[in-house]
Amino acid sequence: MKPSLKTLLAFSSLLVGTAAHAHIAVSGTGPAIAGTSYEAQFTVGHGCSGADTYRIKVAIPAGVTSVRPLDSTFGKAVVEKDANNNVTSVTWTRGSTAEVLPADTHAHRLVLRARMPDAPFTTVYFPTTQTCRDAQGAETTVEWVGTSGGHDHGGDAGTTPQAEPAPSLFVYPKRTPGWNKYTVEEHVHDFTVFSDAQIVWAGNRAFSPNPVTKGLIESDTDTDELTEIHPGTEIWVKY
Incomplete structure (x- = not known):
């Protein structure tokens, strides 16, 4: 993890919506x-x-x-x-x-x-x-x-x-405040599922719903932006 991102892990985000878009x-x-x-x-x-x-x-x-x-x-x-x-x-x-x-x-x-x-x-x-x-x-x-x-x-x-x-x-994983480790068994490409997370890490890739943290991820040359998760991927999520 990069020091420039650590300082922003206290940011929180909006509550998750779960309604399906149907009549x-x-x-x-x-x-x-x-x-x-x-x-x-x-x-x-x-x-x-x-x-x-x-x-x-x-x-x-x-x-x-x-x-x-x-x-x-x-x-x-x-x-x-x-x-x-x-x-x-x-x-x-x-x-x-x-x-x-x-x-x-x-x-x-x-x-x-x-x-x-x-x-x-x-x-x-x-x-x-x-x-x-x-x-x-x-x-x-x-x-x-x-x-x-x-x-x-x-x-x-x-x-x-x-x-x-x-x-x-959508079924969300169990979580506790702080870091949570998951192995994702399904393909995830809709990252609104992490809208209540502070940051998500998978190897050297990261995602955050917080625009400031997102900007730091994009500007850090050693960190790639996480845009999808393939089955079998191990991730770390901070709530």
């Missing part, structure tokens, strides 16, 4: 930490082609355990389990069709608690089925199952299932 998004208070419980809030931003949402079914991916949903004003939660008693999905449905709003005027929020997989630096996807119901009783289904990150805003207006981005959470 059904999942987020929570702070980052989802590997191997720990997390309260995930699913926000249903809109209905389907003017119709209100009637039912939401969230598939629980492998590795996400100890799932406990919360009932909401939207409706009660029902869980499905496999032969090993693992929760495979959670479905929230309106108490009756009479509770469905006459138009797509409201957003809805649904919550569950679960233990995140012990797999830091990975993304967990929650494939979700949204069913809407219009004033005439016709139902429209949208499948939020895509994992490519793309989104076709007009594609959710059809009457057949359409591929849309699945709600997702």
Whole structure:
């Protein structure tokens, strides 16, 4: 480590955001930490082609355990389990069709608690089925199952299932104040995952979200800028 950078390791940065950029998004208070419980809030931003949402079914991916949903004003939660008693999905449905709003005027929020997989630096996807119901009783289904990150805003207006981005959470590593050593098993190219770090080191390469520290990294001839991390790379991160 270079002396010119040591003096700046006391700088801190902004809190991490965890919301996925989709019309059904999942987020929570702070980052989802590997191997720990997390309260995930699913926000249903809109209905389907003017119709209100009637039912939401969230598939629980492998590795996400100890799932406990919360009932909401939207409706009660029902869980499905496999032969090993693992929760495979959670479905929230309106108490009756009479509770469905006459138009797509409201957003809805649904919550569950679960233990995140012990797999830091990975993304967990929650494939979700949204069913809407219009004033005439016709139902429209949208499948939020895509994992490519793309989104076709007009594609959710059809009457057949359409591929849309699945709600997702990035799993962050456990950390303590000070230096933390990790071996990254997944390719990391989105460095917003380190937005709450002071500095990240991998060999003679470094990254910092702090613009002053970043400037010193760029000006230090013995230090290269860290722009991506390949699987199997050992890194040091100071929080």
